[in-house]
Amino acid sequence: MADVRPFAAVRARPELAGRICCPPYDVLSIQEARVLADANPDSFVRVTRAEVDFAGELDPYCAQVYERARSNFLLMIGNGLLIQDSRPCYYVYRLTMGERSQTGLAGLVGCGDYRDGVVRAHELTRTEKEDDRARHIEVVGAQTGPAFLVYRATPELDGVLAEVASSAAETSFIDESGVRHEAWVIEDETVVGRVREITGRLQRLYIADGHHRTAAALRVSERMKSAGGSDGFLAVLFPHNQLEIMPYNRVLRDLNGQTPARVVARLAEVMELIDRPQETQPGLHEVDLYLSGGWHRFRFRTLPDGGTDPLKNLDVVLLQEQVLEPVFGIGDPRRDDRIGFVGGVRGVDELVRLVNSGEYVCAFAMHPTRIDDMMAIADSGRLLPPKSTWFEPKLRDGLFTHMFNLPDAAPR
Numbered sequence: 001m002a003d004v005r006p007f008a009a010v011r012a013r014p015e016l017a018g019r020i021c022c023p024p025y026d027v028l029s030i031q032e033a034r035v036l037a038d039a040n041p042d043s044f045v046r047v048t049r050a051e052v053d054f055a056g057e058l059d060p061y062c063a064q065v066y067e068r069a070r071s072n073f074l075l076m077i078g079n080g081l082l083i084q085d086s087r088p089c090y091y092v093y094r095l096t097m098g099e100r101s102q103t104g105l106a107g108l109v110g111c112g113d114y115r116d117g118v119v120r121a122h123e124l125t126r127t128e129k130e131d132d133r134a135r136h137i138e139v140v141g142a143q144t145g146p147a148f149l150v151y152r153a154t155p156e157l158d159g160v161l162a163e164v165a166s167s168a169a170e171t172s173f174i175d176e177s178g179v180r181h182e183a184w185v186i187e188d189e190t191v192v193g194r195v196r197e198i199t200g201r202l203q204r205l206y207i208a209d210g211h212h213r214t215a216a217a218l219r220v221s222e223r224m225k226s227a228g229g230s231d232g233f234l235a236v237l238f239p240h241n242q243l244e245i246m247p248y249n250r251v252l253r254d255l256n257g258q259t260p261a262r263v264v265a266r267l268a269e270v271m272e273l274i275d276r277p278q279e280t281q282p283g284l285h286e287v288d289l290y291l292s293g294g295w296h297r298f299r300f301r302t303l304p305d306g307g308t309d310p311l312k313n314l315d316v317v318l319l320q321e322q323v324l325e326p327v328f329g330i331g332d333p334r335r336d337d338r339i340g341f342v343g344g345v346r347g348v349d350e351l352v353r354l355v356n357s358g359e360y361v362c363a364f365a366m367h368p369t370r371i372d373d374m375m376a377i378a379d380s381g382r383l384l385p386p387k388s389t390w391f392e393p394k395l396r397d398g399l400f401t402h403m404f405n406l407p408d409a410a411p412r
Contacts, residue, residue, distance in 0.1 A: 002118055002151075002200035003110030005232055006088035006192050010142065010401040011171075011183075012044070013083055018173030020044050020081055021181065021396035024145055026129075026212070030060070032154040042081055044398030046072045047144055048136075061132055066139035073140050073401075084403065090186040090195050091400060092164045093236050097179045097393045102242040103161050105195065106146060106183075106400050109205065109234030111221040114214050119149065119205045120378035121385060125215045133216035138224075141404045143217060143234040145397035147210030150371070153239035157198045160191065171399070177345070179393040183400075205237065206378050208391045228404035236395055240375065245368045246390045247281070248343040249314070249351055251360040254327045260292045263362070266327050271298035281367065287319055288365035290351055311380070315366055317386045323364075332387050343390030 012020040022028075025048035036045045036404060037052040045052060050069035051060040056063070076082045091106035113119045124270040137143055151157075169182035186192055207214055255263050267273075267289065274286070276297035282288050285303065289296045291370035300322065304312040311317065324330040324339070333339050340360065342350050351363035368387050377384055 001200055003113050003201040003232075004105070004196070004202070004207055004235075004237065005108040005110070005235075006090045006186075007108045007229070007232065007402055008085045008088050008330075008405045009091060010077065010082050010084045011306040012398050013081055014171040014183075016042065016081060016169045017181070017183075017399060018175070020076075021173070021398040022048065024209070024394055024397055025049050027394060034313070035301040042076075044076070047076070047140070048397050061128075061135070066135055069136060070124065070140045073142065073144070082398075082401070085185070085187075087187070088192070090326070092161050092184040092186065093395070093399070094165055094182040095179055095393045095395070095403070096182075100242075100277075102238050103158075103165055104236040105199070106234075106236045107195075107199075108229070108402060109147075109149065109235045109237075111226075111231050113205065113219045114218050114233070117381075118203075119207065119214065120375075120380045121207050121211055121214070122374055122384045122389070123211055124383060125211050129212045130219065132217045133212050137220045139214060141228075141406055142178045143213070143402040145210075145213060145234070146263050146395055146400060147214045147233060147235040148208040148391060148395055149210075149235045149237045150206040150208050150240050150243060150375070151202050151237050152204070152375070153168055153241040154198070157195070157202075158239050160195060160198065174196060175396070177393075178199070181396055181399065199237075201223070204379070205235075205242060206240075206375055208238075208243070208389070209394070212237070212268070213368035226245045227252065228406040229402070230404055232402070234400065234402040236400075240371050243371055243391065245371055245374070246344050246392050247347075247368045248341060248387045249366050250319070250324070250333075250387075251340040251351060251354050252328060252330075252362050252364075253338045253340070253360055255361055258327075260362075263291065263327065264289070264296060267296075267298055267323060269302065270322050270326075272301055272406075273297070274299050276281055282365060284366055284367050284370075285313075285315060285317065285318065287323075288348075290348070290355055290365070291362040291364060293356070310376045311384070314369060314373060314377075314384065314388065316369065316385050319364060319366070320385065343387070344392050396406060 022045040033049040094103040171183040221230045285300045330336045354360045
């Protein structure tokens with residue numbers, strides 16, 4: 001069963017949260033992070049990506065960067081941009097994008113839950129990225145951004161969160177992409193106890209975003225022997241039926257020595273060429289190809305095991321095994337620089353732009369992975385291929401931070 005605890009969060013001052021909170025560190029390029037920092041000296045990006053404070057070329061993994069992150073974090077507390085609650089609380093976090101909202105619970109999840117498989121990953125982590133976040137946590141003495149977790153919708157918990165969120169939010173702002181972020185504090189001891197009891201019955205949690213944060217938190221917890229609250233990692237838990245996975249599309253730099261006509265012909269040998277109604281996304285087991293200024297829609301003819309295995313029948317797996325490797329010679333998409341990935345709200349317009357610019361020669365628009373398939377694959381102990389899921393909207397860093405309770409605020 002899950003171990004989800006209240007904690008005394010360090011929070012962005014509510015009236016300044018829109019100015020302070022920033023996108024997750026790992027969705028920002030260094031150029032984008034610098035633009036944010038230059039435009040706004042109060043941005044939390046100065047903590048999550050402290051290399052923005054240094055001019056010129058600098059190794060983002062050097063000791064100076066982590067020390068600057070720590071000093072910037074403590075300065076933001078000292079000047080009142082960040083405030084800390086006096087006692088452990090839970091927090092409700094709602095994101096609204098267009099007509100869709102998702103309401104989650106912010107708390108600490110036991111690192112042991114990740115180690116023991118209560119918290120399930122769906123993708124591999126990279127050692128260098130784990131190293132970076134582990135060092136960041138250790139030097140700053142805090143987990144500065146939450147993991148994005150999913151639980152199977154539970155009416156009892158969902159009802160508590162909805163009840164809390166029926167009052168005016170303590171924190172509310174709209175980010176630069178039009179997403180509204182709202183937060184409520186759960187400090188009533190009776191409600192805290194109720195949430196603790198309900199979450200203690202959750203049998204499994206799934207990582208949507210934040211694999212490296214979670215793995216790094218476990219590593220730090222083991223090194224610190226769970227001192228100072230390091231045995232929990234910061235997370236926001238959302239019910240699965242409120243979430244949307246967006247397409248994670250593919251773009252290719254060459255046609256593997258083939259003409260466009262030959263590519264279309266080869267795809268038609270393994271897939272069925274079907275009509276593509278204008279302005280529609282491909283359906284399940286369909287894929288759109290943008291090539292030479294035009295769109296083609298194909299449907300996979302062959303599903304392994306009659307379509308019963310959610311991993312073998314993921315559209316990203318079918319595309320890789322039936323198209324990318326045999327037709328384009330891309331055997332390992334993680335290491336082949338001829339393939340690129342475009343996820344999220346940018347949609348097919350970005351695919352058209354990239355191909356028409358000449359940077360890429362063709363693009364594949366995908367049907368998004370279904371969240372039920374993601375959970376079923378994780379339940380079976382297997383991993384999804386890289387770049388299979390893109391969750392939107394993204395959580396903001398700086399809204400909640402878990403600071404360790406240590407004498408000097410950070411280990412050395």
